[in-house]
Amino acid sequence: MLRQQLGRIRRTDVAVAAGFAVFALLEELLIKWPGDWWPFALTGATLLILVRRLIPVLAMIPNALAVMETFYEEATIGGEETVNFRLWQVVAMIICAYTVGRWVPPFDARRRIVRRGLLGAATIVLTVATYWYFNPEDPMIDIFIPVAPYVLGIVISVQARKLTEAAGVRAEFRERQAREAVMEERVRIARELHDMVAHSVTVMVIQAGVVRRRLDAGLPVDAQLLQGIESAGRDAVTELRRTLGLLRGDGAETAQPPVGMDRLDDLVGQVREAGLPVTVRRCGDPVPLLPAVDVSAYRIVQEALTNVLKHAHATSAGLTVDYRADGLHLEVVNDGPPAPPAPGGGQGLIGMRERASLFGGELHAGPRPQGGFEVRARLPVPAVVEGAAR
Template sequence: MLRRHSRPPAVAPDSILADTPTAPSDSSTATGEGRIPAFLPPSSVDWLVAVVVALFAVAEELSERGMAPQREHAAWWAVAGLVAAAGVLYRRRAPFAVLVGYSAANVAVFAVSAAPAGAWQFYTQLVLLFTLLSEVPIRSPKVAVGAVATGAYVVAMLINSTGSPGPGDFAVALVMTAIAAGAGLAVRRHRVLAVQAAERGELLAREAVAEERARLARELHDIVAHSVSVMTMQTGAVRLMLAPGQDRERETLTTVEETGRAALIELRRMVGLLRTADDDRLSPRAGLGRLDDLLDQVRAAGLDVTLDVRGEPAPLAAGLDLSAYRIVQEALTNALKHAGPTRAAVTIDHRPGELRLSVANEAPAHRPLGAPGAPGGGHGLIGMRERAALFDGTLTAAPLPSGGFEVRAVLPL
């Protein structure tokens, strides 16, 4: 059996588990090999594990120990330990090649030499097995080959050990190998779940953006359709007011009127394609002029909200007016959802060339256990940012020092 020591090896399971690369953002990691590209230099963790293996091997081979027989040619074994440490350094770049090469070299040495295996050799084999199973998919043929290579190493190590190995030796080797393999599988499983969770989050965010853009398109198409309808009716009214001799003008206005009606029909078709069952609850003509109705609804839901209008209100484009209303509406909804019944303040600041919006809520006096906190990255914020960006504006959302939350938007006029 391998030579025993009075102290455990320097490469503990915790340090092995720490040698796990950050889950790549590429979705292929969940199904393919998550190996590190060969051109990247080893990480600090790689260097740490390699140095530990090198020091462990050199200390074991060159130090005089009474609990284990000294092997011949100790200097050469120390050099072999340094070579193994170099393989450990690059094990994540080629986990399969390093494991198979290391296993084959050791089995060959055991076959031609009567020297028992060193403890550093066995622990290095476990590190390489852990790395292979944490980097390569379980269904890959490389996993099966790596398991066979590790089994061959363990058998050769036990056959070449000093004395006759007993059941306890086999049990220890089997248990330690199983622990390394299980840890590698667990790390890979955790990495795959992390990648899948990140992909689901990105997908939900993209769906939220698409949904909000579709809602914006529906609302703006309603506004445009209304404007085109007004233009068409006014053109027809002007045509009817023309004198009998103004045939050219009448023909031109008739063409404009017909074009407007055709555009209106196309716009209504497009709105019909974009519209969903939930659109009946939306008011396409909502704007800052209807904030009082919105605040009454929010107060009835339990949020004590105040309104402060500053500056001289200027006429706003219908789309901008609607988006400003929706930003305030979504910010108040988030405040009610995440902070519960508390106080909030809405500020509408009309400035030359821009419109500033602010919705700030206080922290609740008592937050129920498990209640959601500040809305740091929800879909509501995504929608508000989309609306601000549509008009080349900006939106910021951040917690307040007092524990509340504030949403600020600046919309150019």
């Protein structure tokens, strides 16, 4: 226990105590105060200053008593009557009074600290009253010497507590920001993996089912179906490697280029190979898209076509890509019967809406009046359109 308490002594405590001891020795050697008891008093005062943060109130009381005894004691130095004013004793009391205000202020949330703080305040008041009793001619000195360092300690204690609380708030805010950033990144990665793997695996499952049914019926297997399965598998592996490469922090030179609207024909070809006829209609003059918008537009079309394959039981689908003045309009429709909500909570639709809203666009998904299902999205690209016009 004692070792733990001594371990709390800081280097600054040792430095202050050493500096005080040097100052007191110089005063005694230069002024040559009468009396031979001062080495013991100086040693005790130095030790109390050394451990003042561990026992603030107990360290102050002996110093205050010592000042009361000798502050106004008259002595004869050089044949003249003078006040036995040992400055080092006053300095020791000032240091301890400051420590009481700094480490045991009279107000704190903890009950134990409050009791110690009130004891420290009472000690300061008693010291002032005693000094005033022995020296009523100079009350300002009697008040200033104990009270000023004590109040200074309280002020610094309050400021330190405020700084600590502010640092805690900032740390909590940074931690909350980090958690939110992690969650956003997780959602983004989950959306990328869902859009990427769901489409490729859906194509592979449907094509593998066609192959199985043809084999069960004893019919020859079209090589293009097997090539489609192989191609979809390669695409899934490539996209997985790209995403995992980004997670590992691989450089741009090692990562695969992201998908975009320039790969739309490949995507439609995969869906057609899976057995769903898709009609593509393009309107307007194509303009260069920002990379993030390009990827999001591709993912929206990919997810919409994947949902048609998985849930719509449609015989055909239509894709419209329309470049207008207010942005890029995408539409995917099918002629399938009304279908129940997709299992898994409709994460694909949620992801598509997030991608659209990320750029200030909107997305509508729902049954068509004439039958089937439709997904309509608009991604604003005004800056790109204006730049293309110039």
